[in-house]
Amino acid sequence: MTTDLRTLRRDEWDRWYARLELAFGGVAESPQERRLWDDLTELDRSYGVWDGDECVGTAGAFSFRVSVPGGAFVAAAGVTMVSVAATHRRRGILTSMMRRQLDDVRAWGEPLAVLTASEPAIYGRFGYGVGTRQAALTIDSTRVRIDAPAGTDDVRLRFVDAAEAAERCEAVYLRTVGTRPGMLARGAGWERLPLLDAEQDRGGASPLLCVVAERDGETVGFARFHNKPESEFAVARGRIQARDVTALDPAAYAALWRFLCDIDLTETVEARNRPVDDPILSLVSDIRRCGVRVRDSMHVRLVEVGVALEARTYLAPVDVVFEVEDAFCPWNQGRWRLTGDTKGASCERTDDRADLALSVRELGAAYLGDVSLVELAGAGRVRELRQGALAEAAVAFGSTVAPWLPHGF
Numbered sequence: 285m286t287t288d289l290r291t292l293r294r295d296e297w298d299r300w301y302a303r304l305e306l307a308f309g310g311v312a313e314s315p316q317e318r319r320l321w322d323d324l325t326e327l328d329r330s331y332g333v334w335d336g337d338e339c340v341g342t343a344g345a346f347s348f349r350v351s352v353p354g355g356a357f358v359a360a361a362g363v364t365m366v367s368v369a370a371t372h373r374r375r376g377i378l379t380s381m382m383r384r385q386l387d388d389v390r391a392w393g394e395p396l397a398v399l400t401a402s403e404p405a406i407y408g409r410f411g412y413g414v415g416t417r418q419a420a421l422t423i424d425s426t427r428v429r430i431d432a433p434a435g436t437d438d439v440r441l442r443f444v445d446a447a448e449a450a451e452r453c454e455a456v457y458l459r460t461v462g463t464r465p466g467m468l469a470r471g472a473g474w475e476r477l478p479l480l481d482a483e484q485d486r487g488g489a490s491p492l493l494c495v496v497a498e499r500d501g502e503t504v505g506f507a508r509f510h511n512k513p514e515s516e517f518a519v520a521r522g523r524i525q526a527r528d529v530t531a532l533d534p535a536a537y538a539a540l541w542r543f544l545c546d547i548d549l550t551e552t553v554e555a556r557n558r559p560v561d562d563p564i565l566s567l568v569s570d571i572r573r574c575g576v577r578v579r580d581s582m583h584v585r586l587v588e589v590g591v592a593l594e595a596r597t598y599l600a601p602v603d604v605v606f607e608v609e610d611a612f613c614p615w616n617q618g619r620w621r622l623t624g625d626t627k628g629a630s631c632e633r634t635d636d637r638a639d640l641a642l643s644v645r646e647l648g649a650a651y652l653g654d655v656s657l658v659e660l661a662g663a664g665r666v667r668e669l670r671q672g673a674l675a676e677a678a679v680a681f682g683s684t685v686a687p688w689l690p691h692g693f
């Protein structure tokens with residue numbers, strides 16, 4: 285079989301995207317969602333693999349800047365829309381696309397590649413580590429009380445039309461980008477993503493509802509959610525499906541969650557993607573009844589180890605030499621000396637003896653401050669070669685808040 289891997293052309297997008305949908309089960313997305321992804325696709329950063337005139341492989345890369353510990357934003361390829369036709373699987377097509385893509389990302393001068401995986405087992409071989417996690421909540425709102433802080437009662441909540449309020453909600457959201465590592469600065473068009481609301485995706489729930497939180501006439505937060513009425517022998521058992529809960533201060537945040545947990549005729553509040561250290565977990569009276577489940581979220585690949593490690597700051601002074609293994613991107617392979625603290629860092633090639641040995645995948649996992657290097661060492665994936673180096677590096681790589689990716693891509 286000979287296939288041709290090339291950059292996507294405008295007139296190929298429809299056929300290309302249809303093959304991507306087919307690889308994910310063949311259920312067509314709503315026209316609204318399809319149009320959004322069409323508009324967001326960056327053709328010159330997308331690939332199709334063609335067997336004759338049949339598209340058998342797809343992959344793309346959005347232009348993002350990822351927030352990292354210390355507050356900088358680092359250019360990153362947001363790897364997306366990866367698929368290989370079921371008729372052509374396990375013949376190396378994914379590998380060929382990952383090869384081409386990581387070479388291109390390097391040539392574009394982007395030190396990071398990030399993605400959310402359909403299955404976590406796919407991308408480790410290409411040097412990606414799980415760099416952020418997310419928590420799903422299923423709150424029993426009949427039993428859980430919100431212990432709201434002072435000032436919560438001064439927050440005014442109002443139902444608004446989600447589309448009409450989109451601009452001011454986006455303005456609030458943008459003020460939160462960068463408050464956690466892992467959040468994305470993106471280009472125009474992405475503000476449409478949280479408003480997608482096709483009936484076919486609702487599963488019987490209401491259209492998207494929106495409540496804004498105001499103080500002194502200023503918007504200080506918002507919640508977007510669906511209400512799914514359910515009942516059992518005339519007992520209301522409705523479910524609130526929270527899509528976004530965003531606020532600029534603790535009182536507004538508590539007011540929004542208290543509202544969601546208090547809606548009549550409902551007894552459950554679900555939220556699929558929250559930070560693992562979400563303050564809601566400290567607002568509730570009974571964490572056991574919040575059904576917390578944690579899973580992998582954004583996978584991170586250091587495309588240029590030196591540039592990436594220099595771009596963030598470190599919670600404590602650090603001076604360690606890493607022996608990095610990177611078979612897929614051998615330009616990263618070898619020894620790097622990282623020195624840094626809360627103000628800045630430098631990371632350079634060195635011949636000095638190594639203090640810690642690990643693969644680029646572990647660096648990706650630890651990069652945003654989520655998984656501890658100590659935890660990875662416990663799994664045998666980081667080796668300490670100088671006593672004390674592991675603790676020193678683990679503390680330095682931490683983050684004061686858990687990294688979080690608020691939405692998929």
Ligand SMILES: CC(=O)SCCNC(=O)CCNC(=O)[C@H](O)C(C)(C)COP(=O)(O)OP(=O)(O)OC[C@H]1O[C@@H](n2cnc3c(N)ncnc32)[C@H](O)[C@@H]1OP(=O)(O)O
Nearest residue numbers: 364365366367368373374375376377378379399401402405
């Ligand atoms: C960022 C995103 O877009 S995530 C979306 C990923 N896409 C999907 O899940 C859609 C459905 N699946 C597919 O399209 C394909 O099966 C893909 C893209 C996952 C894999 O494509 P393929 O061309 O079959 O992969 P390829 O042949 O290059 O495999 C490379 C290696 O990865 C392994 N691999 C491939 N898919 C998987 C998987 N799902 N789980 C574990 N290992 C996998 C292969 O076994 C192979 O291992 P080997 O080198 O040890 O033999």
